[in-house]
Amino acid sequence: MVPVIESEHENYRVIVLSPDGKDILVVPDGNQFALPSVEIPRWQRVAENLTEIVKAEWGEEVVCLFELDDLPRSSEAGIHYQAAEHWRTVGVPKIPARWIPVESLSKESLASADEYLAIQRARVQCSEGGNASPIGPFGTLGWFKELRTWIDGVLESLGFHLNGNFRQLNASPTFSLIRFETDGPAVWFKAVGEPNQREFPITSVLSRLFPGRVPSVMATRPDWNAWLMREAVGSLLSEVQGEALWEKAAAALAQLQIESIGHGAQILGAGARDVGVTALSKMVEPLVETMARLMEQQTKVPPEPLHRTQLRVVGDRIQTALEALEVLGIPETLGHFDLNPGNIIVSPERCVFLDWAEAYIGSPFFTFQYLLEHLRRTVGVDSALEKRLVSTYSSRWEAVVSRIAIDDALSLMPLLAVFAFAAGSEMWSDEERLRDPATAGYLRSLVRRMYREANSLSERRSVCLH
Numbered sequence: 001m002v003p004v005i006e007s008e009h010e011n012y013r014v015i016v017l018s019p020d021g022k023d024i025l026v027v028p029d030g031n032q033f034a035l036p037s038v039e040i041p042r043w044q045r046v047a048e049n050l051t052e053i054v055k056a057e058w059g060e061e062v063v064c065l066f067e068l069d070d071l072p073r074s075s076e077a078g079i080h081y082q083a084a085e086h087w088r089t090v091g092v093p094k095i096p097a098r099w100i101p102v103e104s105l106s107k108e109s110l111a112s113a114d115e116y117l118a119i120q121r122a123r124v125q126c127s128e129g130g131n132a133s134p135i136g137p138f139g140t141l142g143w144f145k146e147l148r149t150w151i152d153g154v155l156e157s158l159g160f161h162l163n164g165n166f167r168q169l170n171a172s173p174t175f176s177l178i179r180f181e182t183d184g185p186a187v188w189f190k191a192v193g194e195p196n197q198r199e200f201p202i203t204s205v206l207s208r209l210f211p212g213r214v215p216s217v218m219a220t221r222p223d224w225n226a227w228l229m230r231e232a233v234g235s236l237l238s239e240v241q242g243e244a245l246w247e248k249a250a251a252a253l254a255q256l257q258i259e260s261i262g263h264g265a266q267i268l269g270a271g272a273r274d275v276g277v278t279a280l281s282k283m284v285e286p287l288v289e290t291m292a293r294l295m296e297q298q299t300k301v302p303p304e305p306l307h308r309t310q311l312r313v314v315g316d317r318i319q320t321a322l323e324a325l326e327v328l329g330i331p332e333t334l335g336h337f338d339l340n341p342g343n344i345i346v347s348p349e350r351c352v353f354l355d356w357a358e359a360y361i362g363s364p365f366f367t368f369q370y371l372l373e374h375l376r377r378t379v380g381v382d383s384a385l386e387k388r389l390v391s392t393y394s395s396r397w398e399a400v401v402s403r404i405a406i407d408d409a410l411s412l413m414p415l416l417a418v419f420a421f422a423a424g425s426e427m428w429s430d431e432e433r434l435r436d437p438a439t440a441g442y443l444r445s446l447v448r449r450m451y452r453e454a455n456s457l458s459e460r461r462s463v464c465l466h
Contacts, residue, residue: 007078009039012050013115015083015122016062021141023099024119025060025086034111035081035118036097047171050082059091063144064171066135068121071114079114083122085141136173136193137224147189151180154219154228160184176226187218191226192357198271199357200225205270206334206356209263213256214353232354234347238340243385245346246375247392252351253339253371254396257364260334261400264361267334275335275362275424277326280416281319283423288315290428291447294440305444306451314447317454318419321412325363328405330397335360335367337424340374360424365409368393369417411460415453422446 013035016025026033038053040046047064054062062084071081102123107116126133126141133139148162155161160182170177174193179186192199200220204227207217215229237249260267268274288311295305306314336343337358345352360366372386379385394406422428422443433439 008042010042010080011078012038012040012046012080012082013118014038014050014054014062015081015119016054016060016086017083017102017122017126017141018086018099019141019145021123021126022102024102024105025058025097025099027095027097029111032109032111033098033100033105035115036095045169046082047168050084051168054084055090057093057095058097059089059093060097061087061090063087064168065122065126065141066139066171066173068118068125070121071118081118081122083126083139085126085144087144133173138171138176138191139173147178150219150221151187151189151228155182155184155187158184158218174225179231186231188215188229188231189226190229191221191224193225196357197225198359199355200227201270202267202272202356202359203227205267206359209266210256210259212350212352213252213259214356232345232347232352233349234345234352236342237344237346238342240346243388246385247388249344249346249351250368250371250389250393251396253353253367254364254393256353257333257335257367258396258400261331263334264332267359268361272334272359272361273337273424273426275360275366275420276332277322277363280362280420280423281322284315284319284322284419287419287423287428288312290434291443294434294444295447297440298444303448306447310451311447314451314454317458318415318450321416321457325409325412325416328401328409330363330365330401330405330409332362333364335362335364337367337370337421339367339370341378358424360420362420362424363409363413363416364397365413366417366420368410369413370421412457415450415457418446418449418453422450 014025014037015035017023025036027036036054036058038050038057040049040053046067050064051062054060065083065085068081068083102119105116105119107113110116125135126139137143152162163181163183165181167179168177169179172193174191175196176189176191178189180189200222203215204217204220206214207229215232218228218230220227237245291306292308292311295307295311298305336353336356337360338355339353343354345354372389375383375386375389390410394403394410397406427433427439428443434443
């Protein structure tokens with residue numbers, strides 16, 4: 001059998017509609033027309049890549065609206081369809097194209113019948129004629145113009161204005177991420193839908209409580225679940241070199257968490273997950289039971305599925321570790337389940353932590369463990385930098401708890417941080433998501449990690465006792 005080699009690019013056909021939805025951009029193809037076609041690197045941001053290619057090839061600046069996901073024949077052929085709205089002409093096209101009335105199109109006038117169907121579906125979903133799209137606010141023609149008018153109003157009171165340049169990074173009917181340039185500092189517009197709707201209220205609360213450590217919110221649009229924020233000065237930790245910047249991030253993380261002591265109820269009220277010791281203890285038994293069921297459903301070997309007796313041992317050791325953590329008396333603080341170098345902006349003056357959809361209240365050391373995991377992927381395990389990171393982070397916490405308590409807590413983290421991540425994700429309690437083979441496989445991989453860490457922790461403690 002010849003192996004199937006997955007392409008490194010994905011093919012998109014772009015449905016570029018005029019703001020009123022009456023005209024469409026097409027490419028002449030003999031006696032027929034075709035939609036503009038672009039190739040986008042796999043696993044990269046679709047909106048960002050697609051808008052840049054359309055600008056470069058056809059000289060048109062567009063705003064992505066949504067991807068059509070109900071065209072089975074096209075999906076089987078590996079073709080995606082992206083609806084977009086024309087914003088402005090910005091250059092001379094390299095590839096000839098024409099604007100024609102949508103009503104003049106027919107199945108015969110297009111090179112592909114699938115393209116005709118995609119155009120009709122797109123028109124219905126974006127609700128031309130001024131009506132709101134049934135699939136979400138950012139699927140509606142004209143929403144981008146409304147957004148710019150709103151941002152202009154916010155910026156005017158601050159003494160600066162949009163200069164016309166923008167970069168759209170993410171696009172869907174309910175999600176949006178766009179960077180706007182101004183004649184002053186750049187600003188970011190972000191909107192979120194399910195399952196990340198909680199990021200809107202969480203970000204609003206954190207911006208007020210911890211200015212300078214999280215994005216500065218300038219204005220909000222509750223009807224869009226959206227906010228406008230000032231761009232933080234600096235670079236993403238994932239894009240810069242320098243061990244000192246990792247240490248700076250560790251110190252800033254500890255300081256933010258220490259400042260959050262006493263604000264737990266307010267942050268939980270905004271939608272952060274509760275993964276305190278009490279909440280986690282209640283989840284051990286039901287989560288282990290769910291994992292046992294998933295192991296019994298496993299059909300592919302290797303790896304060997306874990307048996308219920310093994311999983312019960314894991315549950316017992318997690319419960320014991322939680323009890324040991326509680327005895328240490330370390331305050332439960334703000335944490336981040338998705339803290340990675342791409343969510344940290346560093347500069348000589350400060351660190352800013354981004355993307356708080358996965359915020360929690362619980363042990364602060366869970367988050368530090370996740371940061372260490374990303375460091376290990378970058379520089380390897382047991383590096384000199386890792387030791388300095390632990391020292392830097394721990395030294396800030398010594399103002400709150402003893403070094404002995406810190407060291408004991410850190411020794412529990414390889415096990416408890418994985419458990420907290422699995423328990424806090426809510427995937428394990430969602431029956432619909434559990435039916436997805438990829439989700440089930442991912443959860444099985446997490447419990448195998450817990451099994452290894454539980455055994456390792458038991459061995460380390462036995463050595464200490466001897």
